[in-house]
Amino acid sequence: MKLAPYPEYKDAGVSWVGNIPAHWPEKRAKYYFKEIDDRSQTGDEEMLSVSHITGVTPRSQKNVTMFKAESNVGQKRCQPGDLIINTMWAWMSALGVSNHAGIVSPAYGVYRPRSNQDYDYYYLDSLLRIGGYRSEYICRSTGIRSSRLRLYPDKFLSMPVVCPPQEEQQTIARFLKAQDRLFRKFIRNKRRFIELLKEQKQNVINQAVTRGLNPNVKLKPSGVEWIGDIPEHWDARRLRTLAAVRASGVDKNANVDEVPVLLCNYVDVYKNDRITAAIDFKG
Structure with a gap:
């Protein structure tokens, strides 16, 4: 779909966002x-999770294997419409507008809109997770490397944010939801097509290894039900007539007729992630 341009644009305060409509x-x-710092007194509220992929979702909907605290007392409470930012992963756009009432980690930032007239929740969630704002989160975060970056409240609250008229936000939100449905349908169809291609590929392999490449070859029963017919000039034999299984261990004692090799403990390899000259080899 080709969208009609606005009559006039201006530079956004966030350079990575580029131009925005002049009246925004x-x-x-x-x-x-x-910023909201409302702590749970009981810990009984629903625990929410914040991800750069799914935004804010109930933790019960995810297969969470991380360590769980013995008590959720003291966790931050939030309500629908609150913006939740994972302070430690904001540089990956791990944030979102919550559709649920619940609690989140005390390390997260909870921000409540000052007015319900400012933002459509779906629009806001989409806006703050685009690449331009993600770049701004990185610039405003504190830390010596990406895994240690933290976006603290004062840095986020000082960041420029665009706020179109809410009617336009709602129109944009409806457009994005419609596009999302189309993309999801397209992805489902592609996945089904990929599965069909995989099945076709396996059929080609099965045909080639059990029937050969000549489609006109005469066939005979293989004698093996799950193999079916095979070319008339092929043999079906037991594997033991074609190969012998030899079991052998590793002898640390060198023998005269053997080529010497270096041995190392697998624990050393595991700890070092790879074989290096620093490992204690045995001759």
């Missing part, structure tokens, strides 16, 4: 959001 206001996030 842009202010620091602190004008639109306030």
Whole structure:
């Protein structure tokens, strides 16, 4: 779908975002959001998870294997419409607008819109997870390397954020939802097509290794039910008539008629991730 351009554009305060429609206001996030630090007294609320892929979702919907605290008392409470940012993974856009009431880790940032008239939740969730804002999160995060970066509240709240008229946001949200449905349908169809191709590939392999490449060859029963017919001039023989199984171990004692090799403990290989000259080899 080709979208009609706006009549006039301006530079966004976030350079990575590029140009935005001239009538869209842009202010620091602190004008639109306030930090919330409301702690759970019981820990009975639903635990929510924040991901760069799925946004904010109930942890019960995921196969979470990480360590779970003995008590959820003291976790941060949030409500639908709150923006949740995983402080430690904001550089990967691990954030989202929650559709659920629940609790999140105390290490996360919970930001509540100052006005319900400012943002459509779906639009906001989509906006703050685009690549341009992700680059800004990286620039505003503190840490010596990516795995240690942290986006603290003061840095996020000082960041410029665009805020189109809500009517336009809702129109954009409807468009994105419609496109999302189309993409999901396309992906499902592609996956089914891929499965059919895999099945066809396996059929070609089965045909080649049990019937050969000549489609006109005369066939005979193989005598093996799951193999079926085979070319008339092929033999079906037991594997033991073609190969012998020899079991042997590793003898650390060198014999005269053998080529010497170096041996090492598998634990050393595991610890070092690879075989290096620093490993204690045995001659």
